[in-house]
Amino acid sequence: MKSGSAVDIDSVSRSFGSVKAVDGLSLALAPGEIVGFLGTNGAGKTTTIKMTLGLLAPTSGTVKVLGGDPSDPRVRSHIGYMPEVATYYPYLDARELLSFYGGICGLDAKTVRRRTDELLDAVGLADAAKRPLKTYSKGMLQRAGIAQALLNDPDLLVLDEPFTGLDPLARIHFRELLLDLKRRGKTVFFSSHELGETELLCDRVAIMKKGHCVYQGPVRDLAGDGAANLERLFLKTLEEAK
Amino acid sequence: MKLFLRQVRSLVKLSFLELWRRNDVFALLLLGLALMVPLSMATPFGAAGASRYLDEMALLLVWGFSLFIALGAGQRLFPPEFESRTIYPLLAKPISRGRLLVGKYIGAVAAAWSALAFFYVLFVASVLLRGGAFAAELPQAIVLHFAFVALAVAVSLLGSLLVTASANLSLSAIVLVGMFFFGRQLPEYAEGLNPALAWVVKAVYAVAPHAEFFDMRQRLVHGWGAVDGIVFSVVLLYARRARSPQEAPVRLGATALAAAAFAALAVPSAMRQLRGGDAMPQVVKGEGALAVAFGDARGTISRALVHKADTYYHGGIDVDCDHLGSHNHDEHGEGDHHVCHECEHGHDDDLDDHDGEHEGKHCFSDDPWAWINEHVRAPEIHRHLAGAESVEMMPWFWASVKADPHNIDAWTTAWFIADSSMKDKALALRVVSEGLGRNPDDPELLVCRGRTFYDRGRGDIAAARKAFSAAVEAADRILRAGGDPADERIIWARRFATAYLDRIEKKADSR
Incomplete structure (x- = not known):
């Protein structure tokens, strides 16, 4: 485990019967960081989020949140979670x-x-x-x-598709809200299909495909690297991972 | 602890708000009023003063409503959370799954209790408005009912975690209602079954939740008095054990066994009914809505209602129900009179009470469930209704003849109670007149009319003679028209009418 990580996912796998939803995922989130979690449907994003919240136990590997086990209610008292559609x-x-x-x-x-x-x-x-x-x-x-x-x-905010259903004005307000949380040192980890919002908000992104993390890295580096935007990066990464 | 209390308080508030805002309670209240207001205004055969049937019906509704509320409250604890996906943000909060389960259960029980308290307040108010009063058994009855609700919520909650919502509601209701009505009879059923099925039924009897332990309605209605403190404590202890989560797998097994046992008992019986074409409900032309709705079942309902009146006569004891170990027909002395028509024909004794202490058949160590039932569901003293108090039976006779106007037993027994027990000749004649209105020239009813007019030789002898003569003529007419000459009713009516006519003639000659 990396010391001081808000979230430390280490070689985590999770299977449902014969289906491996997440396979050997390692991901660390630093405090005060906003990390976007991207991927196609069924890529393993929600399963990873549920393991981060202690709702699911990994089949193998470890998940540490704020230095503790997320299945411990005391750890969860510092976590905020919003499901995709409730x-x-x-x-x-x-x-x-x-x-x-x-x-x-x-x-x-x-x-x-x-x-x-x-x-x-x-x-x-x-x-x-x-x-x-x-x-x-x-x-x-x-x-x-x-x-x-x-x-x-919460010190860690976990959001599953937070922009779904929000009108443009609400998105702007919500974006400001998340950036304000970041300024206050809070960590935000969210999954999304809204690549534009992700690009505007995130320090880093992780891209999942069929349970594997096929890319993780800073958004700004990529944008400055000549890639036109996150959408191109996303498509390119998925294409290369075939 | 402080955290847990705050969490429980929130969960209680959630269940409470949901229950009361769903308006289920108010819908049930309206249903209850729609049933009870016309009932309370009814004067069966024009006889006023009966109130026990109202108490019984109101308590039946309170029990039914409480079961509905409890099963719904238990059912709604988790499945809707999964459907609406609110379970995830809830589990992501700092609450353990065990605490959530316990907190949700407490919340559902508290909400269901609030509805039950509301219904009991209305019940008590309705009794007080009718000028009634309550004895010591009321607090005990309410406490046991509250314990039953907690048990019902637990059964429903357990089912909601294991099967689908609709299956859970049906299964929970079958188990609880089945145990409520038939739980204490299971050992008897087991005796007539093959060894394997008997073992299943006995296992169900041993571990299934005995809802009937908590039912003190008959005590309330018939004023039997409070349950012994030790028995009361044992029942509460049972409720506490029955709700224990550690016993959940056993309860689940019992639930499955109960379903299997009920199927095993019900299916052969249903098949017999289906195979026997003559036993199927049939509609007689021109018999009205009840005939269309119930067919031949009217007769069964009608006879059951006469049986209910008989139970009232015995102060709330079902004399055909031997398994309480408290009473049976054999315990009656020669001079007793049953409301049952068979006995009535045999002798015409006075309605003497035959008070006596019941001697329990079961001891706790042999069969604790039977021991509890014996003490909760049977009175210490067996008393018969007598005199004006007998009016309490009239609503059941009235309902019986409404269900099947051709149930002559119901008419004649109602007549007998009015004439001999209540000594109300006007009421007796009204019953017979109504009966003859629906069954013109029925020999038995004509004999009843004649006996009321005759009044042991002190009444309207001319009217009595006319009625007895009409009875003889009616009986002969039936026989001439191809009636069964071995029909005991016709033979009895004719013999009785002839004997009375002879007596009248002899008296006239002696003058």
């Missing part, structure tokens, strides 16, 4: 949703109220805070998901 509890409103997750995180009522006000404002749901979640659009649910992931002020 239909949050339809009978709650956004304020009640955050209050619920705040209680699960063990936050006291006063802190939950303060963080709820801050986050609803930050994700642009303050005006819809009293509406039942069943009346929310996909984009609004995505914003509620972002708010719940940030509720405990």
